[in-house]
Amino acid sequence: MYLLGYDIGSSSVKVSLIEASSGKIIASDFSPKKEMKIIANQPGWAEQNPSDWWINLKLANESVMQQSRVDAEDIKAIGITWQMHGLILVDKDQNLLRPSIIWCDSRAVSYGEKAFQQIGTEKCLSHLLNSPGNFTASKLAWVKENEPEVFDKIDKIMLPGDYIAMKLSGQTGITIEGLSEGIFWDFKNQCISEDVTNFYGIPKSFFPEIVPSFGIQAEVSAQAAVELGLKAGTPISYRAGDQPNNAMSLNVFNPGEIASTAGTSGVVYGVLDQLDYDPKSRVNTFAHVNYTEELTRLGVLLCINGTGILNSWLKHNFATSLSSYGDMNELASLSPIGSKGISIIPFGNGAERVLENQETDCSIHGINFNIHSKGDILRAAQESIVFSYEYGMNIMREMGMDIKVIKAGNANMFLSSIFRQTLSSVSNAVIELYDTDGSVGAARGAGIGIGFYANSDEAFASLEKIAIIEPETEKREQYIEAYTHWMRHLQAAL
Template sequence: MLLLGIDLGTSSIKVSVMDASSQKIIASTSFPDKETPIISPQSGWAEQDPNTWWQHIKGAILKLNASHLYQPSDIKYIGIAYQMHGLVLLNKQGESLRNAIIWCDSRAVEIGQHALLTLKEEKFLKDHLNSPGNFTASKLKWVKEYEPNIFEKIHHLMLPGDFVSYRFTGEANTTISALSEGIFWNFREKNISNTLLDHYGFDRNLIPDVHSVFEDHGKILPTVAHELGLSTDIRVTYKAGDQPNNALSLGALEPGEVAATAGTSGVIYGVTDQLVHDEHSRVNTFAHVNYSRELPRLGVLLCINGTGITNSWIRQITGASQSYEQMNAIAENSPIGAKKLYTLPFGNGAERMLRDRVLQASVNEIDFNRHTQAELFRSAQEGVAFSFRYGLDILRANGMMPSNIRAGNANMFLSDVFRQAFVGVTNTPLELYENDGSVGAAIGAGIGAKVYKDASEGIKNLASKSSIEPKKLETEQYEEHYQNWKKLLIDKLNN
């Protein structure tokens, strides 16, 4: 029996086929070859066409099938991981009404801030664990205010993973975890938030049926099965946001376990059993994949929008013909601190850990006589690592004290420079695993289908690839440069 895992990222789609019994990956691929662009009609806006996601997912599956490393008919269950906080709107015919407003879009920040001030702020945060911010519910309110002709045609609102599942099955449903990431979930009442629905003037019928993450979300449509060369008996049995899914793929399921990722955005995600909220909503708490009303498991999420996209932008803007591997090698030629060249990587929308400020990115203290491409590349990676440290200090202030952090050996964690900076400036050991989001989605599909009796059995074969410990001399050097970097950040925040 085979499991298919799909990871709907911002830049591309990753898919993997796993043997359910051995949990070995038989084949993996990504699609398309070029990074999927973010559509930005105005400053601070970020959109993608959900129909493009679906075409890319089909392209990825067909590409994987063409490897002939497995029989497509042996795939029995599908798991879906997806970019969080997006808004997809469908009419009664199941057609998307507009581009998806994705996770890094900032247009609804003021709407969310006004809602928090209008509602009883302290009680709202205790109940929902987050400000409405620029999350999915506030994005929907923006559509209601500024695109009323579209709003009146909405039959269902969906998170990106719900949309993908719907395209596979024709069945409209969502999950508690998805609703919590959209700020539609009241954790105290353990139900959909009437407080926010009433305040924003939303009909509850816009929300489709609510499932758990590990559940049968529908059977594949015959037309889709035929187009993709798959069995008509396949069922979607798992869907989760990319960060809860990443935590699953790294075995972070119980209180105190912490996972990280450094793709387009960067995240530290710690699991807790407490209803934790930051008074300024700089970090956010959502229902984890194994959350239930009876046994709460929540993920406290620190997000840095400008992570891998910083590295990508530096590569483009310098006209670098090098691969990321070559850029990493060039960066190694610069010393820790990049000769005091400091990058603030905040050019990808409102940063929640900076209280929803759209700060914009900057490269500071440039010396034309001392700084080369090596310093620029290293400064970008260290700037991201310093941002992780800044956010980790916020997590620590909210009671999250990780003894180590787990991450997939992918994206920026492939860079020795970034790994060194991450461990050095956080002074926290790092454990690297080979799993990625599509593998986590495949494992999730097996858990949801009861191939594995529970989530613990689904991750029993996880083993770390390597572990990196902080080194005293390096931590002292990084601390000095971090404090210089932090002063630049605080000065900019105060201007």
């Protein structure tokens, strides 16, 4: 028996097939091999064509099926995870009406700020647990005002994973977790927010049927089965946004547990058991994967847009003579803690929530032509990303979160010893690295959704811890000094 997981990212679509009983990865692949295009027709805009996600899902799925040689009859469930906060619009025939406005698009900031003030800051925070900000609801308000001909044709609004589920099944649906990440969910009244829909003028008919995060949500249609080489009727039994899913992938379900990722954007995500929020919405509170009306499980999410994208930008524009990220890490390791005084403000990928939706852009400070080299800049980039995490984690600590252990997948920037050691030492937290990723987690979630696993502990019994990173206590003063130096430059930029 096998389980299939789909991860719809902004860089690529990843597909993993696991054996249900052992949790072993049978096959995995991603597409495209180069990063997917992000359309930016104006500064601060970011769009992708959802049909590209579907094309790349089919390519990666085909590769996985060929690698594994598994009979489609033996695949018993599918799980889906996705880049959060994207807006997908379809008409009554399920045709796309426009490209998706994705997570790092900043065009709707002013719409969210206006809603925050006019609905009322206290009411937004106590009911939505966030400002409407630059999230999905505000993006839809932008479409209504700027593209009324598109708005008039809308039959359903969805998040990226809902679109993939629709392509798989022909049915539309949305989860409470998805509604909450779009800032459509009223946590106090346990319903789609009347305040948001009334203020923005969003008809309730736009929302698909609410489906559970875990459970039979839909089944693979005959058409999709032919396209993907799957069995018609295979249940889709789990879906969640990428950060709740990444936490779930690390067996983070309970209050006080912390997960982190460091891909294109970076996240620290902690679980709460009571309604709480940051008064300035610098970190955001959403429904976690195991949230129900009876069980309060919320995810506090710190998101840094300028994370792996900074490292990628340096590789393609600055460190072009180096063939891999490993080579970059090796060169950076020759620079000491603090990068000889260089500080980088890494916020060059749209409005940053942690900075109250300001766009400060990326800047480099302190270069001396006589003493600094390429390696110093490469190390400063990694340190600056960690320092932006620490800046946000201090906000989480103000909310009462005790960050002692951070769980992460052994991927992306966590592959860098500089990154993970700096994070451990600055935050004074132990980092546990695991052999998992979002697509594998989605597959395990699918197993929970069909009841193959009795509980989360059983689902993650085979999760392999591959490394533990302890703070460098004897050098912590050097890390704190570098962080303090970085903070002075950030404060000057704000």
